[in-house]
Amino acid sequence: MGCFWCTGNSSNRSEKPTKKNSIRNDNSSNKNKLNDQTQASSDALKVSPYDSVKKEEATKKDQLSLDVKNLNLNDEVSKELAQSFTFEELAAATGNFRSDCFLGEGGFGKVFKGFLEKTNQVVAIKQLDRNGLQGIREFVVEVLTLSMADHPNLVKLIGFCAEDDQRLLVYEYMPLGSLENHLHDLPPGAQPLDWNTRMKIAAGAARGLEYLHDKMKPPVIYRDLKCSNILLGEGYHPKLSDFGLAKVGPSGDQTHVSTRVMGTYGYCAPDYAMTGQLTFKSDIYSFGVVLLELITGRKAIDNERDRSEQNLVAWDVHVPVLARPMFKDRRNFSRMVDPLLQGQYPIRGLYQALAIAAMCVQEQPNMRPATSDVVMALNYLASQKYDPSNPLLSSRRSIEASTVNRNDDKAPLAADQIKSF
Numbered sequence: 043m044g045c046f047w048c049t050g051n052s053s054n055r056s057e058k059p060t061k062k063n064s065i066r067n068d069n070s071s072n073k074n075k076l077n078d079q080t081q082a083s084s085d086a087l088k089v090s091p092y093d094s095v096k097k098e099e100a101t102k103k104d105q106l107s108l109d110v111k112n113l114n115l116n117d118e119v120s121k122e123l124a125q126s127f128t129f130e131e132l133a134a135a136t137g138n139f140r141s142d143c144f145l146g147e148g149g150f151g152k153v154f155k156g157f158l159e160k161t162n163q164v165v166a167i168k169q170l171d172r173n174g175l176q177g178i179r180e181f182v183v184e185v186l187t188l189s190m191a192d193h194p195n196l197v198k199l200i201g202f203c204a205e206d207d208q209r210l211l212v213y214e215y216m217p218l219g220s221l222e223n224h225l226h227d228l229p230p231g232a233q234p235l236d237w238n239t240r241m242k243i244a245a246g247a248a249r250g251l252e253y254l255h256d257k258m259k260p261p262v263i264y265r266d267l268k269c270s271n272i273l274l275g276e277g278y279h280p281k282l283s284d285f286g287l288a289k290v291g292p293s294g295d296q297t298h299v300s301t302r303v304m305g306t307y308g309y310c311a312p313d314y315a316m317t318g319q320l321t322f323k324s325d326i327y328s329f330g331v332v333l334l335e336l337i338t339g340r341k342a343i344d345n346e347r348d349r350s351e352q353n354l355v356a357w358d359v360h361v362p363v364l365a366r367p368m369f370k371d372r373r374n375f376s377r378m379v380d381p382l383l384q385g386q387y388p389i390r391g392l393y394q395a396l397a398i399a400a401m402c403v404q405e406q407p408n409m410r411p412a413t414s415d416v417v418m419a420l421n422y423l424a425s426q427k428y429d430p431s432n433p434l435l436s437s438r439r440s441i442e443a444s445t446v447n448r449n450d451d452k453a454p455l456a457a458d459q460i461k462s463f
């Protein structure tokens with residue numbers, strides 16, 4: 043099968059395996075994690091994974107092939123948004139998982155570009171590693187969460203394959219790859235993201251998060267917000283992806299969900315990492331880290347830097363921003379901004395973006411802003427277009443817009459807050 047479309051824009055992708063500093067534990071803890079994930083999926087969608095299975099009858103192979111059936115995925119999901127594919131169909135779509143269709147690899151398996159003849163559609167197909175049950179549970183949570191979700195800033199799940207011990211997920215293809223590919227370790231000659239695009243991506247990612255937190259029923263905590271999980275479509279339209287770690291948020295009087303700590307080092311909120319108490323504010327912390335990466339161009343964790351600078355939050359925020367004397371000295375801010383921007387950013391926009399990021403990564407979860415406030419603040423920032431050919435004018439427009447908003451009763455709370463910077 044011809045696979046000319048598979049080469050895509052892989053030139054600016056990292057083709058090497060990208061195993062992350064995931065707080066994903068060894069096999070010994072898999073059992074607990076599975077229980078955790080089973081709970082997540084059943085909580086999320088009010089279905090019991092084992093409704094019609096006598097547990098004692100299930101061998102491992104049975105379990106692998108039954109987990110989807112017994113969650114009634116075929117019944118519950120295919121009617122809605124996702125379809126079920128055979129392994130043969132997906133093998134054909136990727137030229138038998140040819141290396142020139144390879145898009146990247148994460149902690150759970152390889153991702154390939156494919157073409158579905160029957161729908162005439164270009165897709166991305168993630169083939170989960172077959173060793174270990176942890177990925178299986180995440181597969182189920184991913185399918186269930188994405189089948190219930192529908193938002194322009196969440197990646198669309200087209201379908202899945204659960205045949206024997208094969209588990210594959212079929213997503214809409216995101217032609218510009220992940221944010222990580224555009225922010226870090228750029229290949230020579232690659233164009234860095236400009237300021238306006240960075241703010242657009244931040245605002246879109248925040249809207250995706252707001253949908254999960256405030257619009258989905260039941261509300262969902264994402265738990266895996268990071269640059270590699272923000273995928274980019276035409277015009278750098280961002281969409282959140284990878285919902286295998288998602289958990290249903292606390293309900294009723296509960297303030298948190300107690301759960302095994304999962305996620306990725308550098309993005310995981312310190313309170314959650316220390317106590318296992320997961321809240322919506324854990325995602326806000328991760329969002330703050332992503333925003334800092336967008337502003338500074340630095341990685342959340344960079345082992346190649348000096349010890350004091352390896353952790354972005356420790357370097358960037360706790361020292362220069364939250365320490366008030368440093369914060370007041372705005373000269374410190376310009377040394378934080380990504381040098382690849384080559385000075386092309388609005389000073390005021392930089393202060394405001396840093397202020398939002400600093401609020402999101404506060405150590406105390408209750409000091410972090412609500413998701414809707416983050417969205418309002420970033421929508422506002424993204425609307426203040428920076429014009430590199432006329433930076434003074436952009437900055438004046440930004441101030442005028444602030445003044446207009448200040449007189450508007452409906453001015454967003456967070457936007458009001460950030461105007462003071």
Ligand SMILES: Nc1ncnc2c1ncn2[C@@H]1O[C@H](COP(=O)(O)OP(=O)(O)OP(=O)(O)O)[C@@H](O)[C@H]1O
Pocket residue numbers: 055060062064145146147148149150151152153166168197213214215216217219220223270271273283284
């Ligand atoms: N829908 C998609 N369209 C285009 N490329 C994709 C798509 N999904 C994933 N990719 C590519 O595949 C790479 C690997 O994705 P994957 O989600 O497996 O790993 P990751 O996000 O890097 O790590 P982790 O497993 O920790 O989430 C991504 O960085 C991206 O470049």
Ligand SMILES: [Mg+2]
Pocket residue numbers: 148270271283284
């Ligand atoms: Mg991912």
